[in-house]
Amino acid sequence: MFEMLLIEGLAIGACYGLFGVAVAIIYKTSDVVNFAQGEMGMLATFVAYHIMTAYGWPFYIALPATLLFAILLGMAIEICILRPAKEPTVLGLLILTLGAEMLLMGLAGWKWGAEQKDFPFLLSVSDTVQIFPGFALNSWTIGVFVLTAVIMVLLFLFFRYSKLGIAMRATQQNENAAKIMGIKVERVFSITWGMSSLIGALAAMFFAARSVLDPNFMMEPFMRAFAAAVLGGLTSIPGVVIGGLILGIIENFFGYAWPEWKPIVAFVVIILIITVRPSGLFSKHYVKKV
Amino acid sequence: MDMKRDYYEDIELFKSGTVLVWTIVLLLFLFTLPLYLPSYNIYLMNIILVNVILAVGLNILVGYTGQISLGHAGFFAVGAYGTSIIMMHLHVPFLPAIIIAALIAAFLGFIIGLPALRLEGPYLAIATLGFGLTIMHIIGRWEVFGGRMGITAPPLDLGIPNSSWSFVIKGDVQIYYLILIIAILLVIGARNLMKTRVGRAFMSIRDDDIAAEVMGVNLTIFKTMSFAVSAFYAGIAGGLYGFVVTFFDPFSFNLILSIIFLVMVVVGGLGSVLGAIMGAILITYLQYDLLKNVENLPYIGGVLVAISKQWFTVIGLANFAGIALGIIMIAIVIFEPLGMFGIWIRIKKYWKTWPF
Numbered sequence: 001m002f003e004m005l006l007i008e009g010l011a012i013g014a015c016y017g018l019f020g021v022a023v024a025i026i027y028k029t030s031d032v033v034n035f036a037q038g039e040m041g042m043l044a045t046f047v048a049y050h051i052m053t054a055y056g057w058p059f060y061i062a063l064p065a066t067l068l069f070a071i072l073l074g075m076a077i078e079i080c081i082l083r084p085a086k087e088p089t090v091l092g093l094l095i096l097t098l099g100a101e102m103l104l105m106g107l108a109g110w111k112w113g114a115e116q117k118d119f120p121f122l123l124s125v126s127d128t129v130q131i132f133p134g135f136a137l138n139s140w141t142i143g144v145f146v147l148t149a150v151i152m153v154l155l156f157l158f159f160r161y162s163k164l165g166i167a168m169r170a171t172q173q174n175e176n177a178a179k180i181m182g183i184k185v186e187r188v189f190s191i192t193w194g195m196s197s198l199i200g201a202l203a204a205m206f207f208a209a210r211s212v213l214d215p216n217f218m219m220e221p222f223m224r225a226f227a228a229a230v231l232g233g234l235t236s237i238p239g240v241v242i243g244g245l246i247l248g249i250i251e252n253f254f255g256y257a258w259p260e261w262k263p264i265v266a267f268v269v270i271i272l273i274i275t276v277r278p279s280g281l282f283s284k285h286y287v288k289k290v
Numbered sequence: 291m292d293m294k295r296d297y298y299e300d301i302e303l304f305k306s307g308t309v310l311v312w313t314i315v316l317l318l319f320l321f322t323l324p325l326y327l328p329s330y331n332i333y334l335m336n337i338i339l340v341n342v343i344l345a346v347g348l349n350i351l352v353g354y355t356g357q358i359s360l361g362h363a364g365f366f367a368v369g370a371y372g373t374s375i376i377m378m379h380l381h382v383p384f385l386p387a388i389i390i391a392a393l394i395a396a397f398l399g400f401i402i403g404l405p406a407l408r409l410e411g412p413y414l415a416i417a418t419l420g421f422g423l424t425i426m427h428i429i430g431r432w433e434v435f436g437g438r439m440g441i442t443a444p445p446l447d448l449g450i451p452n453s454s455w456s457f458v459i460k461g462d463v464q465i466y467y468l469i470l471i472i473a474i475l476l477v478i479g480a481r482n483l484m485k486t487r488v489g490r491a492f493m494s495i496r497d498d499d500i501a502a503e504v505m506g507v508n509l510t511i512f513k514t515m516s517f518a519v520s521a522f523y524a525g526i527a528g529g530l531y532g533f534v535v536t537f538f539d540p541f542s543f544n545l546i547l548s549i550i551f552l553v554m555v556v557v558g559g560l561g562s563v564l565g566a567i568m569g570a571i572l573i574t575y576l577q578y579d580l581l582k583n584v585e586n587l588p589y590i591g592g593v594l595v596a597i598s599k600q601w602f603t604v605i606g607l608a609n610f611a612g613i614a615l616g617i618i619m620i621a622i623v624i625f626e627p628l629g630m631f632g633i634w635i636r637i638k639k640y641w642k643t644w645p646f
Contacts, residue, residue, distance in 0.1 A: 094415060098619060230416045264427045
């Protein structure tokens with residue numbers, strides 16, 4: 001029982017972490033907390049659903065098409081919504097992304113209606129795969145672990161060695177200096193949004209396979225993932241994943257003991273932790289210079 | 291443009307005789323409104339006034355103190371449930387009940403203000419968001435609060451219930467007058483609060499909290515006070531809302547409601563009481579009236595139905611309200627960061643300096 005709860009918690013936690021990474025990438029580069037992230041993933045998942053059910057195309061065609069759509073959607077939101085705003089405040093940015101959230105949610109509701117659908121996904125939580133004798137996992141769990149690990153490694157390599165990754169880090173550290181060094185900051189921002197939207201869409205498909213597909217389905221996972229990201233410190237990508245894992249485990253064990261309080265335990269933990277460590281567990285506390 | 295020569299000019303309620311006359315005209319209009327407005331519109335007016343109270347309170351926190359709250363639906367729910375539960379189970383008259391409920395909300399505001407001392411930006415947003423959701427779930431699980439089914443508000447009794455002093459208010463029109471009086475008092479209260487030492491402390495925290503602290507503003511006291519005052523307003527608004535809709539369940543106090551409250555303040559104009567009022571009126575009107583039946587709108591309605599048939603679904607057209615609100619939110623931040631109040635200021639300036 002204990003192992004099952006632990007593994008299940010780790011799996012859902014990895015999914016939170018993965019989605020939290022999508023939030024963290026944008027925050028890391030452009031200091032924007034993207035409240036539309038959940039709905040961006042939701043819309044991408046709906047596009048995959050539409051391709052598979054309305055056109056009847058197989059999953060391996062739908063997946064790349066969806067990921068391409070996700071990248072374009074992320075870039076479009078950056079270019080059409082965030083770029084025109086002139087020096088917005090923190091609250092202004094919050095309102096912009098919340099507006100994008102309402103917009104996307106309204107579009108999905110308009111197109112696909114509010115009824116819940118089953119998302120046909122390659123992996124599911126109901127089958128079992130024997131890894132070695134006496135130890136079985138469902139394919140969804142394996143998929144989440146593999147995907148999270150692969151994305152973590154790729155992101156590490158990307159931010160450490162690629163020219164673009166270094167440009168992103170430079171933009172985050174000092175936007176003006178990066179501009180002077182010849183980095184097209186605006187292009188970096190759109191690429192960041194595209195990348196984040198891609199990771200978010202992947203995570204959203206995993207969430208959809210676990211629950212159901214409707215225009216609201218990413219609300220709860222997004223808030224958990226955001227909480228996980230804040231727990232890990234928003235700026236450190238491994239921290240975000242570890243935050244997600246911690247949150248997933250806490251939630252799963254707590255949910256086993258007191259199922260009726262499961263939906264809020266994540267937030268109580270978050271409020272307590274950020275009260276003690278205001279910048280999350282794994283990020284250096286940012287001291288404001290006067 | 292508004293030059294103030296001394297302190298007493300700054301704190302006076304009416305800037306000039308013209309303002310006084312127009313305010314009296316407006317008040318007369320508001321008090322005689324039920325005579326020439328159909329009853330559904332009175333219901334709408336009640337919702338608008340409730341949201342005005344809430345927006346003015348939220349503006350104290352967001353616009354004047356510069357904090358972020360995504361949890362005001364929580365305080366709103368505490369007000370609504372608190373008032374009804376206290377009246378039902380303790381048989382307390384309406385006024386003490388709503389004040390007790392609002393004080394509970396204010397206390398919770400104080401509690402959530404404590405972590406806010408160390409948090410800012412996204413961290414504060416997630417903390418308040420978590421608080422709002424926690425309140426929603428606690429209410430949804432607790433049997434006293436009617437659980438998921440929701441509760442019906444008790445009869446609105448201004449006197450002592452079940453006695454000869456009983457004075458029950460019934461119907462939208464009577465509730466309208468009650469809410470109108472409370473709203474006017476609270477709006478004047480908020481406006482005057484901003485002209486006092488406390489209000490100036492709030493504004494100095496918004497402009498620069500470190501400079502404020504150096505000047506001798508106690509951040510602990512004033513930040514938590516701002517949360518408490520704002521939550522008090524939300525509590526009062528919630529208590530009144532319960533009687534306007536007469537039936538409510540925990541899921542109506544969700545995150546979307548908190549977002550819409552924030553939108554009212556931002557669309558109306560941060561840091562101005564008038565702006566909050568305008569924002570609350572506009573957003574509530576859009577939400578409850580204009581965007582409720584989009585397909586019946588002149589001109590646009592037919593186009594939208596045609597678009598729905600071509601590319602979307604007609605049944606999902608109700609979601610157009612969300613799209614419109616989203617576009618308004620985005621447009622206001624991009625084109626008019628000061629909100630409707632900024633537009634108002636510009637119009638005023640244009641006519642005052644006309645023909646230049």
